[in-house]
Amino acid sequence: MLKVILxxxxxxxxxxxxxxxxxVVGIFALTVLGxxxxxxxxxxxxxxxxxxNSISIVPTGGSLFGGGENQFFTLSKVQxxxxxxxxxxxxxxxxxxxxxxxxxxFGAPDLIIGLDLSRSQDLLKQLHVxxxxxxTSGDRGKVLLxxxxxxxxxxxxxxxxxxxxxxxxxxxILQPTLAAPDxxxxxxxxxxxxxxxxxxxxxxxxxPITSVIYATWDKGANPEVVSNRISKQVSGxxxxxxxxxxxxISQFSLIFNAILFGIAFIALVVGGLSxxxxxxxxxxxxxxxxxxxxxxxxxxxxxxxxxxxxxxVIGLLGGLIGMGVGLLAILLLNDATKSNNVTVxxxxxxxxxxxxxxxxxxxxxxxxxxxxxxxxxRPVESLRED
Amino acid sequence: xxxxxxxxxxKIYAEGDTEEVRAVNGINLSVEKGEFLxxxxxxxxxxxxxxxxxxxxxxxxxxxVFIDGVxxxxxxxxxxxxxxxxxxxFVFQDFNLLPVLNAFENVILPLxxxxxxxxxxxxxxxxxxxxxxxxxxxxxxxxxxxxxxRQRVAIARALITNPSLxxxxxxxxxxxxxxxxxxxxxMRELNDxxxxxxxxxxxxxMVAGYTRRIVTLRDGSVxxxxxxxxxxxxxxxxxxx
Ligand SMILES: Nc1ncnc2c1ncn2[C@@H]1O[C@H](COP(=O)(O)OP(=O)(O)OP(=O)(O)O)[C@@H](O)[C@H]1O
Ligand SMILES: [Mg+2]
Numbered sequence: 001m002l003k004v005i006l007x008x009x010x011x012x013x014x015x016x017x018x019x020x021x022x023x024v025v026g027i028f029a030l031t032v033l034g035x036x037x038x039x040x041x042x043x044x045x046x047x048x049x050x051x052x053n054s055i056s057i058v059p060t061g062g063s064l065f066g067g068g069e070n071q072f073f074t075l076s077k078v079q080x081x082x083x084x085x086x087x088x089x090x091x092x093x094x095x096x097x098x099x100x101x102x103x104x105x106f107g108a109p110d111l112i113i114g115l116d117l118s119r120s121q122d123l124l125k126q127l128h129v130x131x132x133x134x135x136t137s138g139d140r141g142k143v144l145l146x147x148x149x150x151x152x153x154x155x156x157x158x159x160x161x162x163x164x165x166x167x168x169x170x171x172x173i174l175q176p177t178l179a180a181p182d183x184x185x186x187x188x189x190x191x192x193x194x195x196x197x198x199x200x201x202x203x204x205x206x207x208p209i210t211s212v213i214y215a216t217w218d219k220g221a222n223p224e225v226v227s228n229r230i231s232k233q234v235s236g237x238x239x240x241x242x243x244x245x246x247x248x249i250s251q252f253s254l255i256f257n258a259i260l261f262g263i264a265f266i267a268l269v270v271g272g273l274s275x276x277x278x279x280x281x282x283x284x285x286x287x288x289x290x291x292x293x294x295x296x297x298x299x300x301x302x303x304x305x306x307x308x309x310x311x312x313v314i315g316l317l318g319g320l321i322g323m324g325v326g327l328l329a330i331l332l333l334n335d336a337t338k339s340n341n342v343t344v345x346x347x348x349x350x351x352x353x354x355x356x357x358x359x360x361x362x363x364x365x366x367x368x369x370x371x372x373x374x375x376x377x378r379p380v381e382s383l384r385e386d
Numbered sequence: 387x388x389x390x391x392x393x394x395x396x397k398i399y400a401e402g403d404t405e406e407v408r409a410v411n412g413i414n415l416s417v418e419k420g421e422f423l424x425x426x427x428x429x430x431x432x433x434x435x436x437x438x439x440x441x442x443x444x445x446x447x448x449x450x451v452f453i454d455g456v457x458x459x460x461x462x463x464x465x466x467x468x469x470x471x472x473x474x475x476f477v478f479q480d481f482n483l484l485p486v487l488n489a490f491e492n493v494i495l496p497l498x499x500x501x502x503x504x505x506x507x508x509x510x511x512x513x514x515x516x517x518x519x520x521x522x523x524x525x526x527x528x529x530x531x532x533x534x535x536r537q538r539v540a541i542a543r544a545l546i547t548n549p550s551l552x553x554x555x556x557x558x559x560x561x562x563x564x565x566x567x568x569x570x571x572x573m574r575e576l577n578d579x580x581x582x583x584x585x586x587x588x589x590x591x592m593v594a595g596y597t598r599r600i601v602t603l604r605d606g607s608v609x610x611x612x613x614x615x616x617x618x619x620x621x622x623x624x625x626x627x
Pocket of ligand 2: 433434435
């Protein structure tokens with residue numbers, strides 16, 4: 001049966017090629033965008049897992065990544081947060097961009113995160129060290145690097161890296177998570193404070209400040225309830241609870257996925273129309289053949305099945321080729337951006353299997369109309385045709 | 387029981403403003419099993435229409451067609467398909483072979499619709515090709531066969547389901563004298579061997595002369611219905627085997 005279908009397709013090479021090509025283009029686009037979306041999902045997931053480990057407290061108007069370079073608290077705020085019931089530890093932190101000029105980035109930005117090491121062991125435990133060791137209380141001039149950032153800076157454990165004009169000794173490198181902590185450099189609060197003052201010379205030195213406070217919660221406490229309590233008891237702060245962090249991160253990917261679905265829809269229309277067109281022509285060309293098949297005993301269901309199978313094979317073929325080419329493009333593009341330490345695409349089983357299934361279903365659906373028409377023709381009428 | 391019985395069979399075409407055409411106009415006819423008959427008549431006399439009605443490819447305006455005692459009047463498309471599949475074999479003037487299939491695959495096609503098991507199918511297809519002396523061309527596509535060979539493939543296809551009735555609409559219409567003779571010879575041999583009924587529509591007096599009964603139509607009605615002693619066949623050269 002399949003052999004016959006392939007022969008029929010081969011007999012109409014030019015047209016089959018054009019149809020398959022139409023689907024290939026659509027599915028190619030879908031695969032590449034799927035890869036982009038998969039990568040984004042990875043990063044969002046990673047970002048979520050990091051940012052939902054703690055409650056972030058930033059100055060009013062600040063964002064998830066800290067208060068920004070001219071918004072900060074005095075250290076007394078840390079104690080205020082610590083006093084809220086349910087808070088296990090309030091950790092003074094300073095967030096700084098690795099490059100002062102960095103603007104937009106795909107995914108999380110490269111970030112220096114300074115933490116009060118004596119209190120943040122709980123938080124740091126969430127990070128999995130690949131080489132070297134983690135940060136311990138009392139470390140100065142030491143940095144724990146995310147894998148992507150380590151790559152970008154060419155860092156080795158035991159070596160030094162330059163962060164905002166200061167040399168740091170690399171004590172450890174984190175396991176790749178494909179997401180948020182990969183682009184982070186963890187240092188001690190005091191080191192980060194110095195960098196902060198250097199970047200903002202107009203702020204009076206000596207006054208201990210913090211741009212973000214991370215709060216962990218007591219075992220069994222509900223972080224949302226604790227967050228609420230903090231925002232009620234502590235003035236002048238914006239509290240980003242784990243749930244809110246998740247919401248903020250999701251919003252970003254939502255917009256992107258909407259664009260993806262828009263393009264998928266166009267692929268659907270173009271591919272679908274081209275299959276319908278091919279099948280209508282292919283069926284009307286073979287009206288007589290259908291009449292003959294009916295004359296020798298094929299019932300309407302059999303005819304319907306034969307033509308539906310043919311259109312789904314066209315869809316499957318287009319899907320396989322389109323996905324293959326798309327995958328190749330993803331691999332090549334990923335390879336090309338490797339030197340910049342950027343991974344733009346990810347490959348998941350959904351990226352591979354999704355477009356193929358999509359194209360096959362599309363082909364089948366597009367075949368329904370002409371196949372139904374073909375199977376319903378009266379045998380005499382079809383046989384009369386030339 | 388008669389193989390085919392027609393009772394007051396009529397097919398009337400009435401399209402829009404044009405005058406109605408009584409393509410088949412009240413035909414009564416009975417054909418016994420194993421008969422070898424010709425249907426002749428001038429162009430437009432209703433031969434093809436009649437054959438299509440008998441083979442359940444078309445439905446009559448009024449009257450009845452009985453196949454092996456079963457009234458086909460009022461049967462739905464599915465039931466008509468079943469009669470075509472199990473009882474009737476068709477041979478057409480223009481062969482109607484599927485171009486993408488080779489001779490063997492064309493012949494086997496009806497068995498697929500009959501849901502016959504694979505090995506049984508292949509055995510019967512070989513046998514059918516043997517019957518029409520084409521075993522050596524089973525891998526050839528229709529485009530690689532001569533007109534006479536194509537028609538023999540079509541006959542093998544019509545016979546493979548072992549139908550009780552074979553309907554042929556001008557099967558020799560596109561063939562030269564030699565091939566015409568061979569096709570008729572094959573049909574007569576099969577008719578002798580397997581005792582299937584053959585109804586052959588033809589314009590060719592020679593073909594009609596080889597049959598045992600000639601039904602002549604005029605304006606959709608039976609003008610004459612005569613039995614005869616069939617002429618002896620002397621084809622110039624035998625088909626090569
Ligand atoms: N679908 C149709 N619509 C209208 N008229 C038709 C149709 N089919 C056949 N006819 C008419 O019915 C009459 C009988 O046609 P039919 O094809 O049965 O003749 P025939 O005896 O087979 O002729 P020929 O020897 O030329 O093949 C003709 O007048 C034809 O024009
Ligand atoms: Mg005719």
